[in-house]
Amino acid sequence: MPIERNSPDRRGYFGNFGGRFVPEVLVAALDELEVALEGAFADPEFWAEYHAVLRDFVGRPTPLYRVGRLPGGERVPVLLKREDLNHTGAHKVNNTVGQALLARRMGKKRLIAETGAGQHGVATATVGAKFGMHVDVYMGALDIERQALNVYLMELLGARVHSVGGASQTLKDAINEAFRVWAARVEDTFYVIGSVVGAHPYPYMVREFQRVIGDETREQCLQRFGRLPSDVIACVGGGSNALGIFSAFLADSDVRLWGVEAGGEGVESGRTAAALTAGSVGVLHGSRSYVLQSAEGQVRETQSVSAGLDYPGVGPEHAHLRESGRATYVTIDDAEALAAFRSLAAHEGIIPALESAHAIAFAQRLAGQRGADDLVVVNLSGRGDKDIAQIRART
Amino acid sequence: MGIARVFGRAQKQGRLALIPYIMAGDPDVETSQRVLDQLARAGADLVELGIPYGDPLADGTTIARAGQRALKSGTTVAAVLALAKKSPLPVILFGYFNPIMQFGIDGFAQACEDACIVGVIVPDVALEEGQELRAALLARGIKMPLLVAPTTRPPRIATICEQASGFVYVVSRLGVTGRSGDEEFGLRQRLAELRSLTDLPLAVGFGIRTPDDVRRLHGQADGTVVGSALIDAYADVSKEKAAQHVYRLAKALREACEG
Known part of the structure; x- marks a missing residue:
């Protein structure tokens, strides 16, 4: 399956791009994720549940x-x-359903996510509510101001929204902060990244869920x-x-x-x-x-x-x-x-x-x-x- | 003086080596220069000099903000190297990969040699992505200490010990720099485990803030890195007072290194 699916090489590279440039503290978490991902992707029951949720909950x-x-x-x-x-x-929910199912399979109790405009934050808060998982969303201070409605929406869905400072106070800083928070709580926390970015295996995983x-x-x-x-x-x-x-x-x-x-x-x-x-x-x-x-x-x-x-x-x-x-x-x-x-x-x-x-x-x-x-x-x-x-x- | 001799000297004196961290150019290069002088006067052994970067994944708020202040005053990689060259203490650079990559890996290694840098730590290239840089540095006699995190598993620890040079940087707790108050993550056991795997000195960092934190490392580690606490000590005071505050804390930390 991996080869026909255009998967990255063993070091997480698509050609010359990709890889894993992260602090040592996160390496074990990425390894753990990679192993869990391989197991889930090879398990027809995992995909059956994913597609059932997409059909009945998402409307696919x-x-x-x-x-x-x-x-x-x-x-x-x-x-x-x-x-x-x-x-x-939006399409964002396809990915958050997949990652939430994977997090549950790995026994993680808490989801964290970054968000810019708030769409991925809302999609993560939504699956958190559905699966009964605690959700913390990191969002740039400037974005919180600009997207007040989505902040309220996430809170209605039971998520906690954290304001992030930093140079630009936008999505870039929110991702930095989510990585830091993950580094401090890698044992019980699953980081739900919203796009095909980040360290291997995230770009591959998010693509497969989309x-x-x-x-x-x-x-x-x-x-x-x-x-x-x-x-x-x-x-x-x-x-x-x-x-x-x-x-x-x-x-x-x-x-x-x-x-x-x-x-x-x-x-x-x-x-x-x-x-x-x-x-x-x-x-x-x-x-x-x-x-x-x-x-x-x-x-x-x-x-x-x-x-x-x-x-x-x-x-x-x-x-x-x-x-x-x-x-x-x-x-x-x-x-x-x-x-x-x-x-x-x-x-x-x-x-x-x-x-x-x-x-x-x-x-x-x-x-x-x-x-x-x-x-x-x-x-x-x-x-x-x-x-x-x-x-x-x-x- | 090279890293090995610095640790050797501290060991002979029956104490830990003190490795303060400061951000180069925070808030400007001139202040950094004065701070370096005070660190030397207080008896620090080596200094870790941060290269400012706007997106520091491994750093907490204190160092991230210090980096922003340094960038605001226009501190470039070249300026950091020039500062290092004049340092009264041997310098280990601590910098994220992207600015180094844009500088050019071989050119960076050469510039480090020209500036008499003794070591380079790049917190966002773990074992796998660091090969090219490591080769370029080692070819010029510059060491590349590697980090061992609380989450690092045994087979990988052994590989890190093999590939590290200068010393092994033992991360004392989960999370980023500057956090404190968490429970120590089996640090004593981790240090003992590392002893059996490597002859390199072991330096403990991340969350070491007070003289008491340093004293607890006695008989276990060979050195300690203190960063955020030092930056906190001078971040919010006038430039004139900054040097004085740094001296006071560094002196207390140095005394704690003796037991």
Whole structure:
């Protein structure tokens, strides 16, 4: 199973990227996780329970929906993978269900998680409530201010939300803090990372818990259209929704894979979150990948209208897919994403997350270069209710 | 003076070696220089000099903030090396991997040699990821002490003891630097176990804050690293008073090293 699933090598590398750059105190915990993961992944009962929870609690499978009126989608079939229809409103919950089941299997009583905008925090708090596990969420002080509603939501779900200081007081610092807290309580605590980032085996594990998106999409395409998509598009912050959908198509060399990074105010402006496009190779949060950083190796502040993409690193497997040429990475700026957000709302009656709006914007651009025989699939990774206040404030 | 001779001298005097940690450039390089002088005057044996980094995974609030202050005053890797070169005490650099990687691994090792650095500790490269850097440093006679954590399991402990050089850095408790008050994690037993595996000196750090903490290590360890407590001692006072506060605490710690 590991080889056909494109698993990383024994040291946790996808090509030249990945690995395990962590303090010694965490090595044993990562080893323990790796062993438990191998056991769980080889156990059909583990997957049966995971898929049952996704069906009955999350509401999977999610539809693959063909847009009718979206500009760009009239002539070329554009299909949306509706991850926005998942319970809690985004793909994040696929991963938290998997990790909570694994934590329970390992006998861990307490979950910790980092969160930026709050979506992963809410998804972790949700499974914590469902499985009766104690949840502590670490969140940058600035993000707590900006996302007050999600903080309240997590608390309603029974989680404790901890404010994190530090240089930027955002997601990056929240991850640092979660690692520190984990180091102090590795015996009884499971760290639920929200994206395909961190030290091995996290990038691999999170991808495997998101690949359900791609597996469903592939089957839906074959059933309905009798062929594979020509293009698969997904936004990339850390990159979990993108790897989730890409992973089912990696071996299909005719399927073009597009990762859309957040250009922010424009890659040239320096006020961007596009780590692959504007960053350089470095080590952040336990793995070697692309990082937005200074020449001195200090991590830079990022900028994106979308909190979920506002991260200075990117999952190591994306760095590998870019280097190998299997996937192509492009950027969409804040203004283009906002326009796509409005366009999808007004023409299709679907309000996308600002993160997903980046993927929509690129699909509209790409559709101009495609024909009626093509199939353009976009991973609509989340719904946009969380972004309404921000959109409203901008008008 | 090299690491082995420093520990040898302390051992001959029947005491622990005192290894203070300070963040280079906190809050500026000039203050660091004065602090180094006071540490030498108080009888410290070696100094661990932190290279500032904005995302220090292994450090608690005290050292993380010290790093931010140092970055604010523009302390670069090159500035840290220049400071080290003038240090009255032998210097071990303590820095995260990314700034070293961006500096260039071979260039960094060369710059360390030029600055007379005796050792380098990189807390976020454990055994596996440190091979290239370790080779580059050892080729220039610079030691690379490795950390053993309370969670490190026996087969790995043996490998760490084989690969470490200079000394073995024994982490006294779970968590990050600067935390205290936790129960000691079978430290006595861990130290005895390490004795049977290596002839390298054993230095205990993370959460060692007071002279009493140091005294408890007598007869078990060969040295001790004290960082956050020293930084706390001078972080919130004027630059003039900083040196004085550091001297007072370092002196008390040095006396505790004698038993």
